[in-house]
Amino acid sequence: MSETPQTLRARAEIDLGALRANVRALRARVAPHAQVMGVVKADAYGHGAVPCARAALAAGATWLGTATPHEALALRAAGVEGRILCWLWTPGDPWREGVEAGLDMSVSGMWALREVVAAARGAGRTARVQLKADTGLGRNGCQPADWPELVGEALKAQADGAVRVTGLWSHFACADEPGHPSIAAQLESFREMLAYAEEAGVEPEVRHIANSPATLTLPDAHFDLVRPGIAMYGVSPSPGIGTPADFGLRPVMRLSGSLALVKQAPAGHGVSYGHHYITPRPTTLGLVPLGYADGVPRHASGRGPVLVGDKVRTVAGRVAMDQFVVDLDGDTVPPGAEAVLFGPGDDGEPTAEDWARAADTIAYEIVTRIGSRVPRVYRNVDSEADSEAEWRTGLGSRPAGTPGTVGTDGDRENR
The missing domain is CATH 3.20.20.10 (Alanine racemase)
Known part of the structure; x- marks a missing residue:
């Protein structure tokens, strides 16, 4: 399906x-x-x-x-x-x-x-x-x-x-x-x-x-x-010359995942490989199904910012190949809730530049490294010249006879 x-x-x-x-x-x-x-x-x-x-x-x-x-x-x-x-x-x-x-x-x-x-x-x-x-x-x-x-x-x-x-x-x-x-x-x-x-x-x-x-x-x-x-x-080529907004530019990519699991954890519980994070108190942990195989930088372990609910959380422990954990500080968040790694910042989410700082790199690398395992969903497909891009790559099927990459229709939203 x-x-x-x-x-x-x-x-x-x-x-x-x-x-x-x-x-x-x-x-x-x-x-x-x-x-x-x-x-x-x-x-x-x-x-x-x-x-x-x-x-x-x-x-x-x-x-x-x-x-x-x-x-x-x-x-x-x-x-x-x-x-x-x-x-x-x-x-x-x-x-x-x-x-x-x-x-x-x-x-x-x-x-x-x-x-x-x-x-x-x-x-x-x-x-x-x-x-x-x-x-x-x-x-x-x-x-x-x-x-x-x-x-x-x-x-x-x-x-x-x-x-x-x-x-x-x-x-x-x-x-x-x-x-x-x-x-x-x-x-x-x-x-x-x-x-x-x-x-x-x-x-x-x-x-x-x-x-x-x-x-x-x-x-x-x-x-x-x-x-x-x-x-x-x-994306600004360098924070030193200005933000995207300073030049009338808007970030094009928004990266998110759906929480795969939310669970209670006691105080003193180790999280992820090496136990570099230990829960300081009883809390809730959220599992984000993205990892360094998807392009999430392992160097941002313990530092990468993620918006879950209405709060920006921090990666708890190491980023693994397919997943990482955020400490939800006892908040009740349902499985399937959205975890936003970066985007334009409109809703308080981090930006690619925030992740670049967390990983000691540049924002170029943050967006470019997002791998093919992450589906691209194209928004605001309006002109005839780029109409073919409305198909969501790598998923589902397209109507018979439609040119372009594989995907489904209906992803025209203003975000």
């Missing part, structure tokens, strides 16, 4: 209306000529890549971004159209499939340029490539000393019809730390590398370096395109 929304063990509710509003808020922060890329890597930071990609495009994003080619090709297989940039390639990756799917493919070194040229010739099509500059992050991207060779060889391949250089781009290391000296240094390096490429003959469609924090705080870094990732999902 298929579970209904009322009987789910756990659920991650994804508010597509909030996501669309966030994209519009981000568009309003950039110059009219600058485009917005909705970054949907890592399954849209745990929110569901296909529904979120469609919602972002419906709200005015003109590009999508993924890390791996497999993520980008999965979007194409689901029928998502438009421009998609993917940037994390390794030797032997599906370059030809990327060419045939019309992806924009990032190139950071000569080996990658050689592979994409071979793929383009094999496919009999011109590949769209973007050259990535390492302006100081020290990860992917071409070092300034190697830039002239990469630009020159890319222009030769373009003259031969194998590639079209559609973009020049880079990525910040410390944009979430306003005033960090590396920000100005990277911008200067990026402008120099842009100037060299353009003087050599590159005519890019887009030049871009701004991630979420730069989109929110560095208008000089917006160029032709901004790439909001975590901000699109209503």
Whole structure:
């Protein structure tokens, strides 16, 4: 028997209306000529890549971004159209499939340029490539000393019809730390590398370096395109630059579970592995059926906040693989009652940032790590472009002939 929304063990509710509003808020922060890329890597930071990609495009994003080619090709297989940039390639990756799917493919070194040229010739099509500059992050991207060779060889391949250089781009290391000296240094390096490429003959469609924090705080870094990732999902890239509300953003994910058990426990009773929590008095314990296999961080053991009833409780003892316990302080709460780990905070529930503090990590990790065992339930599915997302993934069945992921209808609520 298929579970209904009322009987789910756990659920991650994804508010597509909030996501669309966030994209519009981000568009309003950039110059009219600058485009917005909705970054949907890592399954849209745990929110569901296909529904979120469609919602972002419906709200005015003109590009999508993924890390791996497999993520980008999965979007194409689901029928998502438009421009998609993917940037994390390794030797032997599906370059030809990327060419045939019309992806924009990032190139950071000569080996990658050689592979994409071979793929383009094999496919009999011109590949769209973007050259990535390492302006100081020290990860992917071409070092300034190697830039002239990469630009020159890319222009030769373009003259031969194998590639079209559609973009020049880079990525910040410390944009979430306003005033960090590396920000100005990277911008200067990026402008120099842009100037060299353009003087050599590159005519890019887009030049871009701004991630979420730069989109929110560095208008000089917006160029032709901004790439909001975590901000699109209503999470601040850093508490130091402001809360989501400061930027007109709203958290998109709400994670909750149904209490699997409520029981009385005497004083001095050990709770969970290692007995790191001992009940200080006779109390009631509530069992939340979510654990580190679902993405609840074990590092938040003894600290993670959870709203049960009208009170925020704390994880009692260790988070286990499938479950954890909260001390209900003697309150009577029925089995099946909702335990909210995080959400927008409207009803007093914790936020992803609260969990990040409890686990000594960043909110990016909190939302992204929520695993596939937790069903996604999509809310506020209003536009034709993302209508397919109304199906609740992984549960039940859909009406015959309906495209999209598996699920049931009826989850349109304003929350």
